Amino acid sequence: MTAQARGLHARVLDSLGPAITGGEYPPGSVLRTDELAQRFEVSRSVMREAVRVLESMHLVASRRRVGVTVLPAEEWNVYDPQVIRWRLAGADRPRQLRSLTVLRSAVEPVAAGLAARHATAGQCAALTEYALGMVATSRGRQLEAYLVHDIAFHRTVLNASGNEMFARLGDVVAEVLAGRTHHDVMFEDPDPAAVTLHVRLAEAVREGDAAGAEALTREIAEGALRELDILAP
């Protein structure tokens, strides 16, 4: 799954990135490039490239005569897919999953409304197909197969919105859905009501019913929030 040989600097990042986002180095901690290079057994050049990447993510700031300072979490580029992955892999995964789900609940309804206006015939067909796939795999503990269709469905809606900012959240949504299936409470089959909502959403988009699509997505989102006890009952 994870490519092994995509460069030394990337391997350093795989180790150092999660350590920082995981709070192993509290904000204000000072690292020195040379020391890090020794620790990871790479040359200074490689370590410098890794630090540059961390710097571009606003995880650290590098200053002369001081060193590489870890920045507080409020500074981090939390929309960077890499940072999201690191954080989801770390200890505060639950909190991260919550904030991302709230983001979804804001974005996806509007995206669905736009999709109803802009979706191509091909996208509509794809949506119907994925929705039917969800129906077919919604019973009998086929969670993995269900997840594939669920991800494809939501990704298609975001792409069909025609807004690139929405489209680029496809990966985030995929991570959230996968996280929910794999790590959180999901011992049982998906909620049949949610499955029905997806089928109806596919219909609404196909028929160009923007208001309906938005409302249905809002219902789906509320279900997701309720699962995480974010929404009051």
Added chain:
Amino acid sequence: MTAQARGLHARVLDSLGPAITGGEYPPGSVLRTDELAQRFEVSRSVMREAVRVLESMHLVASRRRVGVTVLPAEEWNVYDPQVIRWRLAGADRPRQLRSLTVLRSAVEPVAAGLAARHATAGQCAALTEYALGMVATSRGRQLEAYLVHDIAFHRTVLNASGNEMFARLGDVVAEVLAGRTHHDVMFEDPDPAAVTLHVRLAEAVREGDAAGAEALTREIAEGALRELDILAP
């Protein structure tokens, strides 16, 4: 304004980044590190660091024996503040401003609803202050002063939501508001209706009226969309 001496690699990025996001190198274009280093008159080490950063933004991909390939726009990390700034400075600024405004219209209402539940007393006071500041500067062509309050207002709402993903959109909103004032049609004083909505929003948040805050923000967002002719009248 723009720091001049924050490293050679940063200066290279200031030049190369906008060139790429501006479409000067179409997707698939191949650059060579050595050639770039010569062109910008820096050492290979410095150029390599710059390329690493571009790579982490998914603007380019570096492959052995091939070179540094410019990736298609769908791959770009469009949530990276740096990338956003580069694109807003470039030719497709209008398109960018539209997609960001649509994003705002999705996120801010939900953020405002959360802010009504979670805002601290200090944040409520700040909101009221900024809203009054907007009122005071809404007439007589004081656009710059108005903008400052407008930005502070929206940033405070996003922060008060208590969701870090929302909070981190403060910079984006600031860019959009500034862009609207500075480059787009804004010869006249702000819409009085919009100003009133902000005052009422501050009240709603203070009173913990989540539904009201959300609805008011939706109205504000609709105004912004209409300004860009995104919303049907």
Added chain:
DNA sequence: ACACCTAAAAAGTCAGACTTTTATGTCACA
């Protein structure tokens, strides 16, 4: 107590040599 000056620490820069991967072209053989 304050201003100024010096020294050192760490990042930043550069140049050159070497290694590794891999696209491509070539040549023999079927």
Added chain:
DNA sequence: TGTGACATAAAAGTCTGACTTTTTAGGTGT
């Protein structure tokens, strides 16, 4: 004519060492 193995070279990747620049901390002198 096609195909597969092999050689070649191009470009990124890595390492090392020397040097420069900035900036902090500490000392010195009035």
